[in-house]
Amino acid sequence: MSSPCCTSAVLVVLTALILGAGAEQAKERGCDVIGDESSESQMERALLKKLEPLSQMRFNVTVGEGKEENYIYHFRVCREVNSSLHDFGGLVQSDRQKGRTTVIGRINETQVFNGSDWIMLIYKGGDSYGTHCSGEKRRAVIMISCKRGVTASSFSIISEEREKQQECFYLFEMDSSVACPVEDSHLSIGSILLITFASLVAVYIIGGFLYQRLIVGAKGMEQFPHFAFWQDLGNLVADGCDFVCRSKPRNAPAAYRGVGDNQLGEDSEERDDHLLPM
Secondary structure (H helix, E strand, C coil): CHHHHHHHHHHHHHHHHHHHHHHHHHCCCCCCECCCHHHCCHHHHHHHHHCHHHCCCEEEEEECCCCCCCEEEEEECCCCCCCCCCCCEEEEEEECCCCEEEEEEEEEEEEEEECCCEEEEEEEECCECCCCHHHCECCEEEEEEECCCCCCEEEEEEEEECCCCCCCEEEEEEEEHHHCCCCCCCCCHHHHHHHHHHHHHHHHHHHHHHHHHHHHCCCHHHHCCCHHHHHHHHHHHHHHHHHHHCCCCCCCCCCCCCCCHHHHHHHHHHHHHHHCCC
């Protein structure tokens, strides 16, 4: 009897763990644009929606490996790096030498902008600098550039600007197709007209052919719709081309002289004079 009880207890524990993990996953918070929710513009909401495919991915980059300063930067798009801490940390720096973690930017203080082929995501409200930058809070700037066919790649840190008195920041970059503009798949007016014309010509030829063959009972080339008209039109076009494109007038004299009877007679008489008896 004890064995079934133990099995049931294990199943209950596993179910609770799975449900707890699912609940924890469901509790993950997303980006909160700075200001009241009502002040979020439609453009900002649309940009955050475009970034959603990246929200389940994690990005890491190591800086100064093998040197005195050795950091790892952990980044998630509109999600907490460590949701169990509930610190809103969207970009976190880990000091491998000192074993210290610093929040560079938080997702509850987000700004987002875009251009024709890029999206800039800014996390503000990070941990204070201390002696640098007048002790202001850290800020992470992530430039997401367009690269078609790639969900996300090439996450790297470009620089850290901390020598100023204010407005210091960490600059990161990455490539993703979510930053690419939507390709316009609509046909141009010229393409639509060409397709329409080709369709009408096909209907005319096929419909006329069937009518001439089945209704009129035509055979051979006569099955082509309005065959006499197109034949005359072709002749007229050929005459027009001959008239416009010929290189000399129609009634120009021939460049060569024909050999006539008069010429032959005169020449023969002249040639026979020396044969007459004296």
